[in-house]
Amino acid sequence: MATRKAAQKSLSLAPVLDLNEANTLHGKLMALRGNNLVIDASAVERVGALCVQVLLAGAKSWEEDKHSFAFSKVSDAFTKTTQLIGVNIDHLMAKEI
């Protein structure tokens, strides 16, 4: 999936990913297009469906771009919410090499 030439960028998600944060997160991801991306979701305390949508749309675009899109760390709240709403992010978890 990942290309070799692209730079590696990282993004730390805010603790509260609500309605307001959806636009911000969308903006941040748009600015990071064209790079391999590692997302740190360890600080997330609350996440709403809109931000999950943005993240998954990002994953989709990154896949089209043939760049890597992975979560390095995720908080318990983040995992539980994705499980609750039936969104599987296992395939987006960074694999330890």
Place this chain on the structure above:
Amino acid sequence: MDMNEIKEIFFQECEEQLAELESGLLRLNDGDRDPETVNAVFRAVHSIKGGAGAFALDDLVSFAHVFETTLDCVRSNKLEPTQEVLKVMLKSADVLADLTNVARDGGSVDQARSAQLIRELEALAKGEAPPAAEAPAPKAAAAPKAAPAPKPAPVAAAAAPNDEGFLPVAFSFDDFGGEEEAVIEHPAYEVVFKPKSELYTKGNEATLLLRDLSRLGEMSIHCNMDSLPPLDQMDPEAAYFSWKVSIKTDKGEDAVRTVFEFAEWDCELEVIAVDAGEGASSESEELPMQPVPFDLSALDEEPHAPLGVVEEEEQIAAAQEAVTAAQTASNVVQMAGNASRAAAADKGAAAAAAAQNNAQQASAAGQTIRVDLDRVDRLINLVGELVINQAMLSQSVIENDSNGVSSINMGLEELQQLTREIQDSVMAIRAQPVKPVFQRMARTVREIADITGKSVRLVTEGENTEVDKTVIDKLAEPLTHMIRNAVDHGLEMPEKRLAAGKSAEGTVKLTAKHRSGRIVIELSDDGAGINREKVRQKAIDNDLIAADANLSDEEIDNLIFHAGFSTADKVSDLSGRGVGMDVVKRSIQALGGRINISSKPGQGSVFTMSLPLTLAVLDGMVVTVAGQTLVVPLTAIVETLQPDAAAIHSFGATQRLISIRNSFCPLVDVGRILNFRATQANPVEGVALLVESEGGGQRALMVDAIQGQRQVVIKSLEANYTHVPGIAAATILGDGRVALILDVDAVVAASRGQPLHLETSLAAAG
């Protein structure tokens, strides 16, 4: 914004919802079967319940819940909205309004009545005929309807049969919910939940709804992401995910639906009970369902508040959420949403599409604002003062600028124009349709009809006619009185109507229309009309008229406006207390209005009220009469003319007529009628104002001279002094002097020989 303000907004919204509810039910009553009407009615009750829940108004919630459950049966076509059903619902709407009023203003409601209606509503929801008043006590009303529903409804007890003799049978899918004792497995439900974007923008959150759903039992979920576009094509605030949930719960379908009740209008929701034995349907088996872990404790730390709202005092946030979700205080949400948006604004730039989306929402929400009436009144008062001040300024300029062409004079004309426009605009703010008052009358009619055992239909026309808010507020009381009279005294009992060849159902018609700068409200009934013999006899008995008095039909009819006059043989709770029509007449007069009655025996009576559109200003002609300055309302004046000696004719001892274009018109000396002078003035030396009175006839009012035409600010004599016969109100002129505004109709009536009761001192008012 504190709790009380939010509560106040809730009650304001309640008023709107109640009006919506009533008009929807009346439309259904008229045969409207549009599903949207049923939805609107349901939504109104649902919203009130939602908001009331947030403020712990338990009585209101309990009643609204039962009402809503029955309405839901209508909505899902399980219950036919027959006249019988709608009768119960209209009564329930009245009780709901009472409960709302009690919640706001304190006091108590008729517990027996609301309990009885709860029983009737519950019976309807079960497909039974409404129980009689002595029916046994209801089961707990506040508890959500338990599923599965009771055994199939007895067919024989269902609502009224139709023409073919078939009985509508209430049909509930709940009946097939399975025998829960026999099967250990809990019933399973399949829930399809498709949020709309509004769900999120209104501060709801799909994750919280799904969390609450998961608490009901064992749940597995499939998230449909098919519509999710790539990042660059998406609107971050739009809804793309939808869910299919399979849940096993012993709490019933209602509990499942209750999870979504505050978001119901902002999502597509399907809840289907599936056979417990089979588990999920075959379709859902094909979808990869992901089991939801039971331990969701990590998600429980957050307060049960919308994610989009900035942290505030918890109670307020919770109240806002509920109010929000119930759509009862969209502006509160908008405010909270805006605040949170503002707080987040510096965090990053929004995508263009999202910005556009927000702008659209902002414009939709910005179409109306709520403004405290006091503020509008203050503005109106100030504009009134501005008008007076501008008039004073004009006058002093005119006095000092004899040729009238200076630039100051020109500027003043523009100022006058502007003042006028400001005044019109401010008046328009206060103008409201009479609809709410008319709707209140529908309730009055229902109640009186119930008590008297008459069958009455209220027809309203011109509900959207606008008039000043003050007029509307003061209109309700006299109108209620008149409606009571119309139903109680005017309409006959059904058997009497049938005997007279009329339909058993009486009709009371209420219409409003604008006519020459006034609002004319007509109340007519198709009853027996005024019993002139009885009225006359009563008047003689009460020493109102001499036994041998020769009165015209119109004069007899108008006797009912006399104080202490009542023809009801027995004093009832409704009317007939002898304080009826004279009070009505006084209320209407206090509003600067007039009331007339015309009646045809056997065909009914028509009451016509004519009221000014506003109580604040008036276009008038300023005239001089015997050294006094008077203002004659312009709306009454047809034309002005300088009488020619040849056109004046004497008629009888004191009467004079003026010949205008080959017709004669009585000449009335205003100075003489108002007792400004002892003898009649010479008509040739004055000016005649041809006026049309509300009664229809024309009169030529004689005044000494016309000073000019101007808009004057009305200052009530009733409020500041006392009622003066022949005078409608007062005003302050440009030179600071007080001028009296002439009550044209009273003067015309006086010229016909009806006394003005001039014992009240006019001089004191001047």
